[in-house]
Amino acid sequence: MPVPVPVGVLRLPRGPDGCSRGFSPASPRFQALLGGDAAAQGVRAALRQRYLRGLAAARGRPTRFCLRAGVRVDAVFGAADVEAVAFQVDALRTPLGVQAAALLRCTDVLAYSFLLD
Amino acid sequence: MQIASRHNVLDVGNMNDWQRKSPLDWETYVNKMVKVAAIERHEYEGWVLTVDPVSASIVLATFLENEKVSISVVLGHAVQEVEILKEGDDEMKQRLSCIFAPEESKAYSPEELEKRKNDLKTWLETNHIPVTEQGESGRTLCVAGVLTVDPPYGPEECSSSNEIILSRVQGLIQGYLEKQQLVDANA
Structure with missing residues (x-):
């Protein structure tokens, strides 16, 4: 009879409580991450909300990205991910032609700018 | 066989001074x-709209002559030093806060807001969606308990x-x- 191979147990961190948004200052996750400073959390939320509104405003706008080593590329801003790993852009103009959709690594991007009317 | 990757996905150890600041500093x-x-x-110059607490990226606004606003975002990992040149007065604060405001957020009177809130609350409740005020x-x-709706x-x-x-x-x-x-249109 074959002996079943034991499977390793993967322990994931505990998620937010079922009845909270995960931001409650009393939640174990908040305590672990930010040590219970409610004032700082309020400021953090306000800063983040404005940043997210800014991302929403950037969507669909022609944007110039300034990359490392002085490289500048133009594209239409699409979206950013939660952890700021990459930007999704459309119509990226590269020296080899226009790329319909692309991801730009955030670590390669120094800055980007766009116009609001 | 080498299983462990030599790459640090999160460059937590490489954070610069700017990224290490707290939201209260930003x-x-x-x-x-x-x-x-x-x-x-x-080098970048402009009015600070916000600093993303996740990536420490600075969002700058500059007002152009043709009434357009140029938004520049400097990513947190690329920031070396930030120098304050000028404080903003109340007028500038107001102007900056309007830049990213959602388009439909026109001025509502307190009574209208109260009515909008109660109408939405009643509608959600009749559709058996649990809703509370806070x-x-x-x-x-x-x-x-997992989503908030502000005025x-x-x-x-x-x-x-x-x-x-x-x-x-x-x-x-x-x-x-x-x-x-x-x-409303039919009424």
């Missing part, structure tokens, strides 16, 4: 004219850390408001 730069010195000798004088609606109670004012619930409830509120507009 907030002191908001609404001020600054000069940002970035790596590779880049915040100062209950101005924020809390849906199922003026449109889809753009929904906040939730759960994007699936967020998009569903935004869709519901959008549909509700469209139906309301039809009713």
Whole structure:
């Protein structure tokens, strides 16, 4: 009879409580991450909300990205991910032609700018 | 066989001084004219709209002559030094706060806001969606304990850390408001 191979147990961190948004200052996750400073959390939320509104405003706008080593590329801003790993852009103009959709690594991007009317 | 990757996915150990600051430190730069010195000798100037607490990226606004606003975002990892050049007065603060405000957030009177809130709350309750009031004088609606709706109670004012619930409830509120507009137009 074959002996079943034991499977390793993967322990994931505990998620937010079922009845909270995960931001409650009393939640174990908040305590672990930010040590219970409610004032700082309020400021953090306000800063983040404005940043997210800014991302929403950037969507669909022609944007110039300034990359490392002085490289500048133009594209239409699409979206950013939660952890700021990459930007999704459309119509990226590269020296080899226009790329319909692309991801730009955030670590390669120094800055980007766009116009609001 | 080498299993462990030699790459650090999160460069936590490589954070610069700017990224290590706390939200309270970043907030002191908001609404001020600054000069940002970035790596590779880049420099940026503008009014600070916000600093993203996740990536420490600085969002700068500059007002152009043709009434347009140029937004520049300097990523947190590229920031070397931030120097405050000028403080913003109340007029500038007001001007900056309007830049990213959602388009439909026109001025509502307190009575209109109260009515919008109660109408939405009643509609959610008749559709068996649990909703409570929270915040100062209950101005924020809390849906199922996981999503909040701030005044003026449109889809753009929904906040939730759960994007699936967020998009569903935004869709519901959008549909509700469209139906309301039809009713108002016929009345």
